[in-house]
Amino acid sequence: MNSICKLFNIKYPIIQAGMVWCSGWKLAAAVSNAGGLGIIGAGSMYPEVLRTHIQKCKLATDKPFAVNIPLLYPNIQEIIDITIKEEVKIVFTSAGNPTTWTSFLKEKGITVVHVIANIKFAKKAQEAGVDAIVAEGFEAGGHNGREETTTMCLIPMIIEVVQIPVIAAGGIASGKSMLAAFALGADAVQIGSAFAVAEESSAHPAFKNKIISAVEGDTRLAMKKLVPVRLLKNEFADAVAQAEAEGADRTQLMALLGKARAKQGMFDGDLENGELEIGQVSAMLNEIKPASQILDEIWRDFIDQKKYLTHLNFSS
Structure with missing residues (x-):
């Protein structure tokens, strides 16, 4: 079994990014129900709003889902307390030092993933004890790495320096780009923009x-x-x-x-x-459709492209 599918107990190695103002319980539940890992984005939620979204997500799916927590937010302690009290089993941390909260969260039995954009923080995240990392290239939307390293360059560099599973992110919205990420050594992909335009996205x-x-x-x-x-x-x-x-x-x-x-x-x-x-x-996206359809199309395209490459004859 794929290492990320095993880690999260999901069907497909496709993660929906925890995007501010887009990733509420409806989107997270829809992605999880479709076989991926849905994520509630806590970055745009007051603590009590997050609690409500977690509770509604539990009612909408019996599948695993996660919460993304930006570590630089001022009410971080309250956000984490609610996440623990509501028995969320998977947390993606970002925008901060992974050493600050990883051990605490893992002591509570939570699987921890940290988002990074360079080699330095990939190593730091692994040393902090995270279970996996998201390596995000600068094609991605929202907050980004100062190094401006593209996904195509970032993923193989990160693979060389860590021994934990790597989830590729940034510029991935199709089975073709997903297959490219796997060819570079990634164990899964995290997809943001394509799910931002899902029917269940809370974006305007x-x-x-x-x-x-x-x-x-x-x-x-x-x-x-x-x-x-x-x-x-x-x-x-x-x-x-x-x-x-x-x-x-x-x-x-x-x-x-x-x-x-x-x-x-x-x-x-x-x-x-x-x-x-x-x-x-975003330049490749041209339709608003259900999250389940988005995930299914990406997965089918991934399988089709994998078969296509397998049957290519490269001999002269």
């Missing part, structure tokens, strides 16, 4: 339509002086780019970012003034 319909109308070059990596983030181009992204070109410092960028900018764009549907986090692969 206007944001979903903006994603499926995106073309090549419609995203950019911004705010590297704060935390690098990949955004769809709009008036807000243009303002950030202009500020950065004029030498804006962290304080000026923070003022421009303001509060709840991601909610304004992704959840409330303000397509010009909001922050629209999505990956480069």
Whole structure:
């Protein structure tokens, strides 16, 4: 059995990313029911909202699901306490030092996965005792690595330095790209953007339509002086780019970012003034459909492409 399928007790090695303002209980349950691993994104939830989503997810699926917890959030202790009390069995941590909470979570019987974007933190995560890592290339939407290492380069480098399972992320939305990740040594894939436009995603319909109308070059990596983030181009992204070109410092960028900018764009549907986090692969997405259909199409494409390559004759 595939190592990730065994670790999470799932049918397919396909993980739905814990995206802010997109990954509520409906999406997580739908992906888990379809045989993948659904994830509730705690990054855009107050503690009690997270509790409600976990409870509703349990009612909607009897399959495993996870919670993604960004470690830099100020109410991290309360978020973790709720996750433990609600008996969530799998936690994906991100945006912080994996040594801070990994041992504590594992002592509670929780399987821990940490998201990284470089070799340094891959090693640190393994030393901290995580069960697996997500290696995310800079094609991905949302918060990103400062090194701007692409998935194609990142995965084989990470495989060389860790002995735990590696989940590839960034720019993956088809069976072809999933097969490429496996060829590079990955044990599974984590998919964000393709599930952001699922019918069950909590993203605003206007944001979903903006994603499926995106073309090549419609995203950019911004705010590297704060935390690098990949955004769809709009008036807000243009303002950030202009500020950065004029030498804006962290304080000026923070003022421009303001509060709840991601909610304004992704959840409330303000397509010009909001922050629209999505990956480069948005240029390949052209339809809003159920999460189960998205997962099934990716898996079938993966199997078909694997068979195709197996039957190719490369001899001269």
